[in-house]
Amino acid sequence: MSNDALDPAEASAEYGLPDPSDVLALDSLLAPDELALRQRIRDFTDQQIRPDIADWYEQGVFPMHLPAQLGELGVLGMHLEGYGCPGRSAVEYGLAAMELEAGDSGIRTFVSVQGSLAMSAIHKWGSEDQKQEWLPRMAAGEVIGCFALTEPTAGSDPSSMTTAARRDGTGEDAGWVLDGAKRWIGLASVADVMVVWARTDDGVRGFLVPAGTEGVTATPIGRKLSMRASIQCDVTFDGVRLGPEALLPGARGLSGPFSCLNEARYGIAWGAMGAARDSYEAALRYSMERLQFGKPLSGYQLTQEKLVNMLVEVQKGTMLALHLGRLKDSGRLRPEQISLAKLNNVREAITVAREARTILGGNGITLDYSPLRHAANLESVRTYEGTDEVHTLILGQHITGLPAFR
Known part of the structure; x- marks a missing residue:
């Protein structure tokens, strides 16, 4: 394989072919302004997060210059109306969460804590004075x-x-x-x-x-x-x-904090698919370039099975997140639907990230590649805003009518 060979996505773009990683043509379900917003957030992630995320992760630091940049990007309190908030749709917020978590779960988590939790609490339950005092500055990233x-x-x-x-x-x-x-x-x-x-x-x-x-x-x-x-x-x-x-x-x-938690859980359903997609794409690129026994790893049946299994879950999870977004934008989204998506998408994203690491071999345990970092981060995402067990019980109560929490 020549060193200047295009990866599949680049080849598709150059020759006008369908993206092989979007088998279900999910992009066709997005409006032009949604695609444009996604590209803007993707560009930000590529330029402002990817170059330094391995160092931030290794050093255990949160980049304090990012809040102001994220405010300028318009992703803080993105789905809220008024008080300097962007007032974008639920789908647009989801797309932003997905692109940011493709960079790192910790960065998407900042956006979630700031917007879906803290700002949502003030926006939903605060007085007019509290909203005027805090929300505009929080939307701008001036206040955390x-x-x-x-x-x-x-x-x-x-x-x-x-x-x-x-x-x-x-x-x-x-x-x-x-x-x-x-x-x-x-x-x-x-x-x-x-x-x-x-x-x-x-x-x-x-x-x-x-x-x-x-x-x-x-x-x-x-x-x-x-x-x-x-x-x-x-x-x-x-x-x-x-x-x-x-x-x-x-x-x-408890309905007060729970209403905010549901906002955060919704964003997680999207974000986890960003981490999963990035893990899959890292493994796909590596498998196309890495030669073993005289041909690329991607040419072996076992590798193709892994790639296909990852792609299937990324496509399914993204379609589920998009469906939730359309329901939310139409005012029809229910808590048990959020629980189903959070439970499924995070669980499957961890599986994808771990499987992607196996394709990378020994190189996959280094911070030069993203899948194992995503897998480690997703263990936290799996725990916060409701563990697998909690969301299972929420769904169990929904389908049986019997609460089993105690």
Whole structure:
């Protein structure tokens, strides 16, 4: 095989042939403006993420210059309307999530924590003053937010949270005192504002806690084998005093945080397919170039079977994500549908990434190639915003009518 041979996608583009990696012609289901947006995000990923992601991952650092660039790109709070938010469709947000996670799950996770969790909470449940104060700057990437729900002993079961807020004083001017602990809180150590969920006498409520508030400590979690180009923290609240303006007035009970989690889970269904597609494409390119026993790896039946199995799952998962996006844009998307897509797409993406690594052989364990990095990251994606077990139980309750959580 000559060194200047085109890869299949490039050959298809040059000669006007169908993309061999889009067997189902899924691109034909996208409108021109959706394709244009996808290309813009793909170009950003190629130029701003791929060149440095291996170093960020190896060093365990999140690139703090990216938030402003992502704000300029228009992907922060992308699906939200007003207050400086882009107001794009659910499908467009999904396409952006897919392209960013093709770069790295940690970068897509930042966009998800900022937009689908923190900004969504303020947009859905905040007062007008809170929205005006925070959302425009968050959309621009000037201010970073985080979403503090999970606790050291309350992950899959947030109803057992122990973080509590009690009234501080009486009357309309009464504030709050917040005590407790949270764990695995993305971006907490660099956040300008935390959305914190806590028990009160009026059920679970949300609070906005600005950075620098006395009594708040955020400690990054180290020694991670996954999501290394990202930040997750332990957070403690020790007698934190908040004014009445800190309360998110519209959220009462767990329906508040759950509504935000569903926004994040929707984006994950798309994002996981970005990691899977990138893993497949890395393996395909390698197999076309790597010679073994006198011919390319791609010319062997076992390799072709692996490539086909990967492609089938990427195509199916992308079609599922697109279907969800159309349902969401038409106001018909249901929580159990999100659970099905999150469960399937992340599970299959891990399988694709691991299979892609086998085609790369020993080279696949280095950061010169993306599949094993994607596989490691996806272990976190598989756990957060609902484990496989939680989404299985959600679907089980839906199809049987019987809750089996306890």
